[in-house]
Amino acid sequence: MKIALAALAIVVLATISLGAFITMPAGLDPIQIEATAPNVKRGAYLARVAGCVACHTDASGGGAPFAGGVALESKFGTFYSPNITQDAQSGIGDWSLEDFARALRHGISPGGTPYYPAFPYAFYASLNDRDVSDLWAALRTVPADATPSRDHDVGFPFSLRSGLRVWRAVFAAPPVVETDPARSAAWNRGRFIADGLAHCGACHTPRNLAGAPMLERAYTGDPAMLDGGSSPPIDAATLRANGWTREALITALRTGIAPDGDVLGGSMKEVVSDGTSYLLPLHLEDLATFLLDED
Known part of the structure; x- marks a missing residue:
């Protein structure tokens, strides 16, 4: 009897502790951003490469730039970009730079609510x-649009x-990218x-249940992506075994055309049209250097 009561007490205490843990506001420690003279043009370029334009602009639905509403379907439900x-009401007009940094690099809203990993904040932690x-x-130059963000269509639990x-405590996030002094500058830029x-691994790395x-x-590719599709390794x-060369890879990332003349399909079509096609020639070279592991 005493053993049963002790076990019950442990379960109750564990439940209470877990409840306190998951309801506690997250990530509201002060964020310090080193003061720099902002470069809007560079920021706009980063927004393209990072996929901000593609994910937050419902072009097919006639939405305003960055007004959200893009559906991201998955086996867990449908997420909508905000x-x-x-x-100030529907967007991020009342945010501070610190709020933005916390959301971007830590996936935490200004109010302390964690974002779903459909938003690739773990990759942006390297910025x-x-x-x-x-x-x-750059985002501060985007005209305000009052289109309200859609609620996610995600079922219990x-x-x-x-x-x-x-979930965050159990599963490790991709490591922050650090410069490898043993590799070339081009390889390190490509790795970043x-x-x-560009969070290539978000689609091209398999995920668990x-x-x-x-x-x-x-x-190594994901044969069962969250949206029901698949991505190649x-x-x-x-890449080398399949005959990809530096020139072929650069051409594909710039134009969306594979070495055999076929067009890259699936979500990669959008990645190219809204992202990698805007990469500077130097950065295309860098990306190819990293992916092919050349120096």
């Missing part, structure tokens, strides 16, 4: 203060956003683009 225009400041300066604190800003990326299998060994 309005990130300068509208430095200058990147964040420039991106913020995934609708319990507080449970994301447990792929592992950070909980939707967390299997980091040990980075870039783009690790260096596979």
